[in-house]
Amino acid sequence: MTGRIEARLAELKIELPQAAAPVANYVPFAVSGNQVHTAGQVSRWNGEFLHVGTVGKDVSVEEAYKAARICGLNIIAQVQAAVGDLDRVRRCVKLNVFVRSDEHFAEQPKVANGASDLMVEVFGDAGRHARSAIGVKQLPFGVSVEIDAVFEFA
Amino acid sequence: MTGRIEARLAELKIELPQAAAPVANYVPFAVSGNQVHTAGQVSRWNGEFLHVGTVGKDVSVEEAYKAARICGLNIIAQVQAAVGDLDRVRRCVKLNVFVRSDEHFAEQPKVANGASDLMVEVFGDAGRHARSAIGVKQLPFGVSVEIDAVFEFA
């Protein structure tokens, strides 16, 4: 039996990546009360780094939007690993979106929409979240986008 | 009838901006349990971007302090929209202050004080918060300061 959100993922033909395992003394998610805090998720698909480079220089805003969507998919995979059934998600509370940015690139919100749009596609109104979008100098492995999240579950 | 904090705002002649509406699949605040998480608020007053530029190069520390204060006013406006009556605020828990910084500018705490001082002016001891101040490369629309917040309410 599949849940409501799993059915929705299938209907939207959205495939989740494998939830990446920890590679150090940190873990990909931590549960506190009825919240899941995810580790920063990057544009990595089942181990392979995608969308490496500086947005506004090596990477276009359209490509960075896709990178943010992949970060979002990794976040959903981690939330699923944390709570078991995605139907338990009550709210995507907060996304912190870090965009590796060129000096003159100030469209971080357009990039962040890649993750925001995904959350609403998958969770409907429960996917609407508070968000910060920040232009940073570098990110792990040189990826273009890193995003972490707080979710509330029932 | 006005509440205690509204009366204090009037006494201090502090005017709040309109709480900006969401422009995408994210929202300006999300409530989880008895906490409000705000989206990153920038130095924007009723739609107009103020204090655009790199601090330590185009923008002085004094001007950036004012930018941080405006971010703080937008945060308070969002918290008011979230909880209705500001008297319900029990604590400003955390401010994350992102300052668009020149290579050699390391006075992010002085900038962040613009928001910190405001919180204590308005909320008294309940306005004292944990804070991080970070120097970043770029911010949405090229503004000098972006701040997000966690508040606890009764």
Place this chain on the structure above:
Amino acid sequence: MTGRIEARLAELKIELPQAAAPVANYVPFAVSGNQVHTAGQVSRWNGEFLHVGTVGKDVSVEEAYKAARICGLNIIAQVQAAVGDLDRVRRCVKLNVFVRSDEHFAEQPKVANGASDLMVEVFGDAGRHARSAIGVKQLPFGVSVEIDAVFEFA
């Protein structure tokens, strides 16, 4: 009588710095429900700034690892100040690790391990946390690493 974690610190010969006092209208920690949010802690030992410079240029990854460990020690000192007895710590929930990075330095996770390894040394499994590692342009006082944390306590 010393607690379990204090005994562990002594056994590991780990000395905590003095919990730095607030220098402005913000405080080094804020308690909300059963969580402690710490202010951003930098590589400062009892008032003296250590490990100043850009990682990947002035500062090596090994030195930055040590800087992150010092940030972690300051975090533990603040959590102790917040909850009294470190045995009350139920979980290190989240670390946000900001690394002052050179353009081409993308090993922020190796730096962040300095704090992550410390948390597991001190708290065991309760020290395993979600983590974000971000490469930023500048940090207060020019330090190489700043870290803030969310802890859950009983």
